[in-house]
Amino acid sequence: MEKEQEKKMRELSVAGCEVIGEGAVGKVYRLDDETIIKVFAPGVPLEVVQEEKRIAKNAFVAGVPTAISFDVVKVGESYGAVYEMLRAKTLSAFIRENPDRAAEMGKRMGRLLKELHKIEVDTNKFVDVRALFKERVRRMEKFLTKEETDKLTAVYDCLDERNTVMHGDFHPKNVMYSEKNDELLFIDLADMGYGHPLLDLGATCLVMEVFGRATPERSPHFIGLEYKTSLEIWGNILSEYFDAADIKEAKILADIYGQAKFALFPAIIPNMPQNDVMGFVMGARARGFLNKDLDITPALKTSLKF
Numbered sequence: 001m002e003k004e005q006e007k008k009m010r011e012l013s014v015a016g017c018e019v020i021g022e023g024a025v026g027k028v029y030r031l032d033d034e035t036i037i038k039v040f041a042p043g044v045p046l047e048v049v050q051e052e053k054r055i056a057k058n059a060f061v062a063g064v065p066t067a068i069s070f071d072v073v074k075v076g077e078s079y080g081a082v083y084e085m086l087r088a089k090t091l092s093a094f095i096r097e098n099p100d101r102a103a104e105m106g107k108r109m110g111r112l113l114k115e116l117h118k119i120e121v122d123t124n125k126f127v128d129v130r131a132l133f134k135e136r137v138r139r140m141e142k143f144l145t146k147e148e149t150d151k152l153t154a155v156y157d158c159l160d161e162r163n164t165v166m167h168g169d170f171h172p173k174n175v176m177y178s179e180k181n182d183e184l185l186f187i188d189l190a191d192m193g194y195g196h197p198l199l200d201l202g203a204t205c206l207v208m209e210v211f212g213r214a215t216p217e218r219s220p221h222f223i224g225l226e227y228k229t230s231l232e233i234w235g236n237i238l239s240e241y242f243d244a245a246d247i248k249e250a251k252i253l254a255d256i257y258g259q260a261k262f263a264l265f266p267a268i269i270p271n272m273p274q275n276d277v278m279g280f281v282m283g284a285r286a287r288g289f290l291n292k293d294l295d296i297t298p299a300l301k302t303s304l305k306f
Contacts, residue, residue: 202257
């Protein structure tokens with residue numbers, strides 16, 4: 001079936017095209033003034049590309065400010081999704097070029113995320129993110145102690161059920177900025193689903209703060225910005241999203257859910273060797289969510305309103 005679909009696809013080349021974004025599963029290129037293309041890494045199956053296209057369409061219909069892919073194409077041995085995106089660049093690229101506007105854009109990201117979390121969606125059209133994380137906990141059980149499994153389960157069980165839309169990987173490399181329209185748009189919606197806003201804030205905290213603690217020099221790889229700038233933007237996101245009195249608690253909670261997401265990372269890697277999984281778990285025990293000193297009580301007892 002996939003081979004038959006391939007025969008009908010256009011073939012495009014990105015030779016000489018500007019790379020305007022890069023993530024874990026592919027790169028984004030500027031094709032021309034009106035279009036961009038996300039080229040998925042070799043080996044990413046066609047159904048994954050088509051699923052992201054479906055999610056983007058459903059998100060747009062639900063009111064999420066994003067672009068819809070209008071074509072799926074072949075790029076060498078990879079698949080690509082083509083989007084209309086007029087004269088836009090990733091927000092991380094814009095901030096690198098305009099560092100004096102980092103604080104402003106951080107606040108705008110906070111408002112953008114808060115507006116996103118006001119949208120309620122048809123749960124038949126999106127993934128239940130809390131259920132997804134609980135399934136990852138089950139996949140990791142054989143590598144964890146009972147106490148560690150219970151700890152992970154507890155932080156997800158304590159969240160009330162929501163049909164709030166969430167991006168799942170919100171950071172400056174996954175936001176496009178159109179200077180012409182002065183508009184921010186979400187991109188890279190592969191992790192979009194529905195659930196409690198803390199799951200979304202945790203994912204952002206993971207990329208913008210947690211990753212850089214041990215290796216701040218890696219921050220440009222993760223989000224395209226220096227770690228100091230990343231922390232500044234993250235602080236502005238929180239200050240715009242929450243009332244001043246709630247920021248400290250929100251930061252603690254986002255950190256807990258970011259650490260929890262990271263602890264479950266091996267569950268999303270197909271056929272990850274068991275020795276590698278155990279090595280990862282040992283690291284999480286030393287300095288991450290699985291460390292006995294990491295207190296999850298704030299998550300279990302929070303009264304923070306969303």
